[in-house]
Amino acid sequence: MRYAVLVTGPAGAGKSTFSTAFATHLRVSKRTAHIVNLDPAATGDAFEYQPAIDIRELVTLDDVMGEMNMGPNGGLVFCFEYLLENMDWLEEELGGFDDDYLIIDCPGQIELYTHHPFLPQLVRNLQRMSIRTCAVYLLESQFMEDRYKFFSGVLSAMSAMVNLEVPWINIMSKMDLVSGSSSDTFEPRNGKRGKRDIARYLDPDPMLLVAARDGRDQQRGNSRFHDLNRAIVQLIEDHPLVSFLPLDLTSTDSLETVVSHIDFTMQYGEDEEPKEPHDLDEGDFADME
């Protein structure tokens, strides 16, 4: 059985950093893991890791922009169309990896997740190759500093989830910036944020949007804006699809928790044969005679 984790999320959310830490963690645990770079725009030194499979060997954004006279966004769309037309390339690249865990580091263009058909098509192709697939969606902890920004992040996670239709885990990345260096206690930093407050973000409490107390809400205090907020609150209450696992890469425990959620979501290892105790060979009895 082969497994693939799509690492998705907006630009700069920490996808490549997480992919590297994830792969390293699996290797340390004596499991095989390979990173696949799916970002045709990544520059050479963007990675700390050496991708085992790299879309840039098939197509790069630079070439597309140069040769096809396209801008960066149209160029990216072209790159993905090109990849889908050349699935045999990917299939061949993947051919060598059996019983392995593939960590697919995706680009950060949010529209790729929310309304393009590419990732769903890619997922169907992976499934056709009998690769069990799940996705993680990273949102960085700075999103928790602004309630409006945060809920737009929640809605984009929701929209990507609905678009992709695979088992899915949302992750609040860069928790080290919130909690200081200590791992699983969320001490208020600069007295600003307590544990309970953070919990309202990890398991989004739509009432955060309603509590219109600060000056910013007053500025925006027109009734249509409030109606919109109320509609969003209703949507999140009716469809509580999104909650976040905190990820603090400075803590092995935190990474381990995230990895075990991913394993569980993919039912990793469920098809492995139970290990037989190794057969006794004749030598083992030699002394007894």
Ligand SMILES: Nc1nc2c(ncn2[C@@H]2O[C@H](COP(=O)(O)OP(=O)(O)OP(=O)(O)O)[C@@H](O)[C@H]2O)c(=O)[nH]1
């Ligand atoms: N403090 C902190 N910084 C992080 C963490 N993860 C990533 N960063 C920083 O955030 C920036 C972006 O990280 P990347 O891993 O390149 O993010 P990405 O999602 O791959 O970015 P794109 O591929 O450009 O969309 C870098 O400067 C990282 O050093 C983290 O856990 N904690």
Ligand SMILES: [Mg+2]
């Ligand atoms: Mg990246």
